[in-house]
Amino acid sequence: DAKTTQPTSMDCAEGRAANLPCNHSTISGNEYVYWYRQIHSQGPQYIIHGLKNNETNEMASLIITEDRKSSTLILPHATLRDTAVYYCIVNRAAGNKLTFGGGTRVLVKP
Amino acid sequence: DAEITQSPRHKITETGRQVTLACHQTWNHNNMFWYRQDLGHGLRLIHYSYGVQDTNKGEVSDGYSVSRSNTEDLPLTLESAASSQTSVYFCASSESRENTEAFFGQGTRLTVV
16 A cells, blocks of 8 residues: 555634645555544544545545645634544555554644 | 343453454344454555455454354454454444444453463
8 A cells, every 4th residue: 555644633613614735646546545534542433535536525635636645634614622633544445454653743822 | 132242241361362252133133243352543445345154354453353154254263363452342244235234243352461
């Protein structure tokens, strides 16, 4: 699976959009981009995933660049409960074995 | 509601003892996974299973074993616990091999003294 690079940490103001970048320059054609988050030592929680089209669900939006070498997770209106470590993972559809990196520690401030 | 549960949530054991951590899911998922997470780090894959009687080694499988005798359960056994295995263990399941989300349990905090 391709390796991902994320900023170590970032702050966000409550109520504002949080834009979390992820680089995956070695992604191959059959690999998906997944985002999970982990709130204070709980089990990771699935957020969203995509292949090449932008995706949106009730939690977030995923924007993938046309060359698929990077993506951005957007939390449209961050709340204090969105404080967590966010993991960007590139994964082939087959297998669902997830390789977690260090993630981005997001702190939402009042 | 369907769910995935781990037990115990916390355990302290002595070096050299055999320990088994339980994972039970009620979604009837084919895929089940065990990860460990050390302080300040991401999760690492220990073992995984794609169905009954199927088990596979992950990135950090030494000292661990699993068995899959039914769809619902994937117990993780530490054959002879070592202090290096002090960690938080997460179990996960997913519906199939194809492009699906994984659901994680709440974790088991294991301390080996």
